[in-house]
Amino acid sequence: MSRVGIRELAAELGMSISTVSRAMNAREDVSAATRERVTAAAERLGYQPNQSGRTLRRGATGTVALVIQTNTARTEMGETFYFSLCDGLQQVLATKSLDLVLLPVGASADPDQYLVNAVDRHLADAYVVSNTHRVDRRIEYLTQRAVPFVALGRGGVSDHAWLDLDFEGVAAHSVARLAGLGHERIALASDDRDITSTFEFVRGYRRALAEHGLPTDSGWEIRVPDMPEGGAILADRLLAMSPRPTAVVLAQETLAIGLYRRLREAGVEPGSDLAVIGFRKNPVCDHLLPSLTSFEVSLDDYGRRLGEIVLGRLTPDCPDDQPVQEVWAMKIVPGESDAHPPREKAAR
Amino acid sequence: MSRVGIRELAAELGMSISTVSRAMNAREDVSAATRERVTAAAERLGYQPNQSGRTLRRGATGTVALVIQTNTARTEMGETFYFSLCDGLQQVLATKSLDLVLLPVGASADPDQYLVNAVDRHLADAYVVSNTHRVDRRIEYLTQRAVPFVALGRGGVSDHAWLDLDFEGVAAHSVARLAGLGHERIALASDDRDITSTFEFVRGYRRALAEHGLPTDSGWEIRVPDMPEGGAILADRLLAMSPRPTAVVLAQETLAIGLYRRLREAGVEPGSDLAVIGFRKNPVCDHLLPSLTSFEVSLDDYGRRLGEIVLGRLTPDCPDDQPVQEVWAMKIVPGESDAHPPREKAAR
Structure with missing residues (x-):
């Protein structure tokens, strides 16, 4: 039978x-x-x-590769995202006897070419690509070659599987929170890479400004270099503005480290003189005073979910299933960095 | 011919x-x-x-694996070591058409069993193992199986290749520096894993105390859990001592973050009330005030050297060559955290 x-x-x-x-x-x-x-x-x-490791659409390697940039400000300031993600991801892959490998794309490598080489060398049966761009050659290449993959971050125009943090929702929530405190000049800061997370974050920021009838100013959307000094450069830009924004939302929470320091050097106190909200609750920012309001995600759960989606791409049983495209909600962790109304309001 | x-x-x-x-x-x-x-x-x-990639003693994968623990305090506080090492390592491996993969050993995995599985699955042609123990089953296994490898950190009793930072030298230099400032009660702090780096650090500390005729006290050799709270636990231990050490040298520099915070909560000022010296100059500690005296290493150069040693293990031309066993010197970067003589001396 x-x-x-x-x-x-x-x-x-x-x-x-x-x-x-x-x-x-x-x-x-x-x-x-x-x-x-x-x-x-x-x-x-x-x-x-059809759930045993043997029946997965797998190649010779038995591995899944998580491709990560190692030359970003976050890796230089201290990486806590990818390593924390690995544990849950690995546990799910292990249920199908798959191993997780990380492929580090260094400062000297071209990310697109790196991925092409990895695929051509068959380093893994499936790939997770991160730091996705709106037009992403890697996603196009993986799709063309019919290599199973999941994008960590939206990107590309093809109908592929992706998992993403809720950059848009977090930005909108941050603006709404600041609007509720009476802030009217709210700036946004992000690094200057053209990645989808930045695009989504900016979209949420603009949407919320419009919803709350707040003024916009293209000068308030500040891009700073993807390096540890980015936060200090952000501070300088804000300090040079007149009138100055009374609040800033950060697409990269590690910007807060340099921002706080440079503001204080200029006699401006973060929190009371300038409200700040960061993106992800990151242990690297835990030392900051005033504590940084930011949004929590369980990287263990997120890693597990990513693992499930990867397994789905490797299971050929359901060809008519749509690829999973999922936005992961985050939960606010209020800190002291946005606990004050704007000075001009407080003085009235 | x-x-x-x-x-x-x-x-x-x-x-x-x-x-x-x-x-x-x-x-x-x-x-x-x-x-x-x-x-x-x-x-x-x-x-x-015999230097082309083709003539290396390589297996089917064309990859070299760097095996790293992802559940240490350093990865939770912000990892800057391994990712920064990758770029130089990868560049050297690329000269022989070898790819670098990272194998993350998560919190839920047994490091020894993880390595055995990786070798059995032929995930790579050669391995770099880190966090080496004095008796290290991984090194024994790799040696038995004749798998090319380099230990990042001394360890094991076999005659294998290793590269290590100068933990002993840094500890001795730190003690000598504090002795020169007049400190007589100098404590040591490390995490509580039985790894060779801790052993070497303790050895350098004890040697330097003896050389400078300083008192020893087994209670001053403080082991704290390998978690972000470790620094706070260290502070509590120090604060409970009478008389209290006037200085502490840290085998893991990230301990300084929790140490500073808890000391201040107790009204004790790091630097002036307790001198502190950290191991490696780490961007994650750059925000600390007073700035942490620590020791610099170019992780780009260190990664390149590691790559050279790995290539040596994969080149079968020189069977009578001794495996490279190399200690990498580090250079002090003076900060303000040990700029003060002990209070009791200053008061005289």
Whole structure:
């Protein structure tokens, strides 16, 4: 008797493979009745779930590669994101006997060419690419070559799987919070790379300014170099403005380190003279006083979810399933860095 | 005509392969006369250096793996060591068409078993293992299996290749510096893992105390958990002592972050009330005031040297060469954290 897989089960039930798959995984977008029908048929036909490592669409390596830039300000200031992500990711991959490797793209390498080389050398069966660009040659290349991949960050125009933090939502939430405190001149700071996270962050910022009827000024959208000194450069830009913004939201929270220092050198106190909100709650920023308001994400859970999506790309059973495209919500952790209304309001 | 390699060249000259190798590499421990003899013979015989990627003793992967722990205090506080090391390492490996992959050993994995699995799965042609222990099962396993490897950190009893930072020298230099300032009660702090770097650091500390005729106290050798809170625990231990040490040297510089904070909460000022010297100059500690005296290493150069040693392990031409075992010197970067003599001396 030939093996009864998900295709045979779907044919027997007259359902799509996608529906059967969702039912087998007890997804909530499938009715209880459908789930019961599928489960009963699976038992009756002796369905064998195609879930062992052996049946994944895998190449020779048995590895999944997480490709990371090692020449960013965050790696120089202290990387806590990727390493913290690894544990959950690795645990999920291990359930299918897959190993995780990190591919570090150094300062001297071209990220696009690096990825092309990695694929050509078959360094892994599947790839996770990070720091995605809106037009991303890596995503185009992986799609053309039909190499399984997940983008960590939106990007590209193809219909590919991605997982992303909620940059837009965090920026909008930050602006709303500052607006509620009475701030009217709110600046935005990001590094100067053309990556999708920056684009999303700017979008959320502009949307929230409009929603709250707050003024905009293109000069308030400040791009600073992707280096540890970026925060100090940001401070100089803000200090040179007249009238000065009373608050700033940071797309990269590590900018706060140099920002705080340079503001104080100029006699301007972060928090009370300039409200600051950072993106991700990052242990590297934990020493800052006033404590930085920022948004929390469980990198363990995020890594696990990333692992699940990767496994999905390596499981050829459900060809009609849409690639997962998921935005991951983050939770605010209020600090003291935005605890004050703007000085001009306070003085009234 | 058969290829004239290093063996044939050495036989012709009546020299050891090791000497010929060193002469070809223009090493300074070979006389100019010997270098000239070797060069002349190489030209005469049509010596073909066995240096292309193809002739390396490589397996199927074409990769070198750097195995790193991702659950240490340093990765949680912000990792700047391994990523910064990668660029130089990768550049050297690229000259032989080898790719670098990082293998992250997460919190939930047993480091020994992880390495055994990686080797059994042939994830790489050669391995760099870090956080070495004095008796290290990984080194024993790699040696038994004849897998090329380099230990980043001394360790094990076998005659293997290793590269290490000068933990002993830095600890001794730190104690000598504090002794010169008049400190007589000098504590040492390290994390509580039984790794060779800690052992070497303690050795340098004890040696320097003896050399300077300073008192010792086993209670002054403080081990704290390998977590971001370690520095605060260190502060509590120091504050509970009577008489209190007037200075502390840190085997892990990131301990300074929690140490500074907790000392201040107790009304004790780092620098003036307690002198502090950290191990490596680390960007993650750059925000500290008073600035932390620590020791600099060019991680680009260190990575390159590591790459050279890895290539040496993959080049089978020189079987009688001793494995490289090299301690890398570090250069002090004086800060303000040890700029004061002990209070009791200053008061006299």
